[in-house]
Amino acid sequence: MENRILLSHGGGGEETQKLIKNLFFKYFSNPILEKMEDAAVLNTNSKIAFTTDSFTISPIFFKGGDIGKLSIAGTVNDIAMMGAKPRFLSCSFIIEEGFPFEDLEKIVKSMSEEMKKTEVKIVTGDTKVVPKGSVDKIFINTTGIGEIIYDGISASNLEEGDIILVSGSIGDHGACIMAQREDIEMESEISSDCASLWPLVKDLINSGVKIKAMRDPTRGGLSAVLNEWANQSKIGIEIEEEKIPIKDEVQGLCELLGLEAYTLANEGKLVLVVPKGEEEKALDIMLKSPLGKDSQIIGKVISDYKGKVILKSSYGTRRIMEPPAGELLPRIC
Amino acid sequence: MENRILLSHGGGGEETQKLIKNLFFKYFSNPILEKMEDAAVLNTNSKIAFTTDSFTISPIFFKGGDIGKLSIAGTVNDIAMMGAKPRFLSCSFIIEEGFPFEDLEKIVKSMSEEMKKTEVKIVTGDTKVVPKGSVDKIFINTTGIGEIIYDGISASNLEEGDIILVSGSIGDHGACIMAQREDIEMESEISSDCASLWPLVKDLINSGVKIKAMRDPTRGGLSAVLNEWANQSKIGIEIEEEKIPIKDEVQGLCELLGLEAYTLANEGKLVLVVPKGEEEKALDIMLKSPLGKDSQIIGKVISDYKGKVILKSSYGTRRIMEPPAGELLPRIC
Ligand SMILES: Nc1ncnc2c1ncn2[C@@H]1O[C@H](COP(=O)(O)OP(=O)(O)OP(=O)(O)O)[C@@H](O)[C@H]1O
Ligand SMILES: Nc1ncnc2c1ncn2[C@@H]1O[C@H](COP(=O)(O)OP(=O)(O)OP(=O)(O)O)[C@@H](O)[C@H]1O
Ligand SMILES: [Mg+2]
Ligand SMILES: [Mg+2]
Ligand SMILES: [Mg+2]
Ligand SMILES: [Mg+2]
Ligand SMILES: [Mg+2]
Ligand SMILES: [Mg+2]
Numbered sequence: 125m126e127n128r129i130l131l132s133h134g135g136g137g138e139e140t141q142k143l144i145k146n147l148f149f150k151y152f153s154n155p156i157l158e159k160m161e162d163a164a165v166l167n168t169n170s171k172i173a174f175t176t177d178s179f180t181i182s183p184i185f186f187k188g189g190d191i192g193k194l195s196i197a198g199t200v201n202d203i204a205m206m207g208a209k210p211r212f213l214s215c216s217f218i219i220e221e222g223f224p225f226e227d228l229e230k231i232v233k234s235m236s237e238e239m240k241k242t243e244v245k246i247v248t249g250d251t252k253v254v255p256k257g258s259v260d261k262i263f264i265n266t267t268g269i270g271e272i273i274y275d276g277i278s279a280s281n282l283e284e285g286d287i288i289l290v291s292g293s294i295g296d297h298g299a300c301i302m303a304q305r306e307d308i309e310m311e312s313e314i315s316s317d318c319a320s321l322w323p324l325v326k327d328l329i330n331s332g333v334k335i336k337a338m339r340d341p342t343r344g345g346l347s348a349v350l351n352e353w354a355n356q357s358k359i360g361i362e363i364e365e366e367k368i369p370i371k372d373e374v375q376g377l378c379e380l381l382g383l384e385a386y387t388l389a390n391e392g393k394l395v396l397v398v399p400k401g402e403e404e405k406a407l408d409i410m411l412k413s414p415l416g417k418d419s420q421i422i423g424k425v426i427s428d429y430k431g432k433v434i435l436k437s438s439y440g441t442r443r444i445m446e447p448p449a450g451e452l453l454p455r456i457c
Numbered sequence: 458m459e460n461r462i463l464l465s466h467g468g469g470g471e472e473t474q475k476l477i478k479n480l481f482f483k484y485f486s487n488p489i490l491e492k493m494e495d496a497a498v499l500n501t502n503s504k505i506a507f508t509t510d511s512f513t514i515s516p517i518f519f520k521g522g523d524i525g526k527l528s529i530a531g532t533v534n535d536i537a538m539m540g541a542k543p544r545f546l547s548c549s550f551i552i553e554e555g556f557p558f559e560d561l562e563k564i565v566k567s568m569s570e571e572m573k574k575t576e577v578k579i580v581t582g583d584t585k586v587v588p589k590g591s592v593d594k595i596f597i598n599t600t601g602i603g604e605i606i607y608d609g610i611s612a613s614n615l616e617e618g619d620i621i622l623v624s625g626s627i628g629d630h631g632a633c634i635m636a637q638r639e640d641i642e643m644e645s646e647i648s649s650d651c652a653s654l655w656p657l658v659k660d661l662i663n664s665g666v667k668i669k670a671m672r673d674p675t676r677g678g679l680s681a682v683l684n685e686w687a688n689q690s691k692i693g694i695e696i697e698e699e700k701i702p703i704k705d706e707v708q709g710l711c712e713l714l715g716l717e718a719y720t721l722a723n724e725g726k727l728v729l730v731v732p733k734g735e736e737e738k739a740l741d742i743m744l745k746s747p748l749g750k751d752s753q754i755i756g757k758v759i760s761d762y763k764g765k766v767i768l769k770s771s772y773g774t775r776r777i778m779e780p781p782a783g784e785l786l787p788r789i790c
């Protein structure tokens with residue numbers, strides 16, 4: 125195989141076929157994919173979850189992951205957030221002419237390793253190669269299908285008294301990418317939290333805890349999720365500021381750059397809403413999973429401040445957690 | 458709304474929410490999409506077809522269509538080729554900072570118009586904005602789910618005696634893009650065939666004709682499809698050269714540029730294999746549809762020349778229709 129991707133690898137002719145068979149099938153192989161038809165034929169539950177994300181992250185290799193791992197975990201997580209077991213993925217690559225074959229193989233391998241954590245399979249794909257300069261290195265889209273096993277999770281379900289939990293420290297992914305991009309010294313300490321959350325969600329579902337709402341706080345961070353919930357459910361949310369888990373090195377970076385950790389992206393965390401009384405059981409389950417070992421109860425749903433998120437400090441002062449706005453960080457995922 | 462897309466439109470904060478609600482929902486609106494959850498919840502048949510394509514075409518507006526129309530028709534067609542009724546699509550946009558809002562609206566509108574031809578719906582999406590220079594204008598991924606209503610279509614089904622049909626003139630899309638890109642005079646005459654083929658496929662299925670194999674000859678053209686069939690089914694294919702419908706202006710362009718029309722991409726044609734004896738009935742149905750008005754029976758499956766496609770001229774001479782290879786035309790779809 126050549127050591128760089130050429131335009132001919134995307135032409136739809138013999139070289140494309142070879143790339144698909146020799147590289148993609150080597151790592152993604154399964155009988156459905158290998159049929160190589162226009163579409164994969166699948167047997168599923170009749171009630172499914174369906175979601176898509178494109179990944180444009182820069183740099184493509186970062187501490188804690190790479191664009192490949194992220195492209196699997198990201199879509200697996202959006203499926204899991206709806207109470208669905210991740211079953212099938214599509215993957216679509218847009219590759220810049222001249223991209224090193226070795227890097228592509230690293231990415232594809234990393235995708236295949238991440239898929240092992242949840243039994244999800246790539247069953248259909250697409251490969252485009254564009255001339256140098258038409259794309260920066262590589263973009264990957266994954267679109268996924270999950271079988272809903274826990275029904276009724278929704279951003280519109282929040283009611284007064286409900287309790288809000290987070291599965292661990294926030295801002296790690298955003299801080300990691302920012303540190304690496306700005307070449308900040310701290311870089312070496314901050315690692316992305318990039319991970320597939322399905323094993324944790326499965327534990328929660330199996331425990332019988334009632335799940336009202338659940339989201340992965342990716343772009344826009346914790347703040348985007350809470351503000352969207354407050355809006356969609358037309359309720360208020362009160363968060364105890366000191367309960368939000370934030371790693372020292374992430375907090376340090378935020379102070380250095382004048383940012384709030386709760387607007388930074390996460391790629392391996394979930395925010396959860398349970399009815400009052402279920403929070404200790406939920407927390408217990410979460411703490412037992414390696415994916416939730418730093419989980420915390422961070423707040424509750426209130427009836428005033430409708431549509432707003434309130435941050436309560438340990439001194440009892442209150443301020444509004446504004447929804448994220450402005451440029452934030454491009455190419456974070 | 459601003460007249461250009463800004464990085465903030467992809468940040469995941471308030472501007473992203475506004476763009477999604479004010480632009481995408483305006484044209485794609487339906488109750489499933491508007492729930493705005495992490496994943497769409499769908500009720501489907503238990504047997505589905507699942508397929509993905511990313512669209513990177515340049516220029517984004519061309520005679521006969523644009524990247525938006527193409528992104529719908531392309532995925533609808535891969536679903537239809539498996540005997541499935543197109544039901545649900547995801548769409549994922551990667552947009553270059555500074556892209557004109559007006560052009561984006563044109564594209565989104567064109568997607569919504571193309572969807573009306575088949576009742577397919579966009580139920581989930583993603584929007585990324587990348588800094589100027591990270592992508593050339595706009596790329597769109599669509600991934601689709603269809604309900605299989607005609608089971609068993611496969612590239613491995615071809616047997617000696619089967620008859621091969623094509624639904625109209627070949628090479629139109631490839632020739633159109635090439636002419637437009639090279640600024641060739643003929644440009645004005647050649648229009649892309651970009652179209653959703655489901656209405657034609659539905660007619661075929663409803664007629665009761667037995668469909669053994671079916672493909673849309675996109676990148677790599679007719680030659681790629683026939684050669685892949687010959688390979689996968691381990692049979693030979695004999696095509697009567699003068700039966701292949703080619704428009705004069707496309708043939709003219711091919712002669713000018715030294716190309717073969719059967720390696721050029723199509724975006725609104727299908728190639729069909731039926732058992733011997735069913736070909737006249739199939740042709741009848743196809744000719745009655747506006748999508749198949751120039752359909753032709755072009756050849757048959759033979760037992761010798763296994764793995765090869767033979768072109769028979771009107772003088773009886775034979776040559777091999779080589780599988781496409783080399784650079785072909787980048788960014789054709
Ligand atoms: N990166 C990939 N990983 C896994 N499978 C892939 C990948 N790229 C393509 N495939 C598979 O290879 C086969 C051919 O893909 P291809 O994109 O050429 O088909 P198509 O979508 O019908 O054509 P076009 O993209 O020109 O419209 C399909 O079955 C597809 O699922
Ligand atoms: N271009 C679009 N067209 C239609 N719907 C869209 C589009 N972009 C996003 N959406 C919808 O808006 C909602 C929010 O999308 P968003 O991409 O922010 O969610 P997410 O995938 O959970 O976050 P992230 O992309 O940061 O991982 C989803 O319900 C999604 O389906
Ligand atoms: Mg196809
Ligand atoms: Mg997501
Ligand atoms: Mg494809
Ligand atoms: Mg999400
Ligand atoms: Mg296709
Ligand atoms: Mg998204």
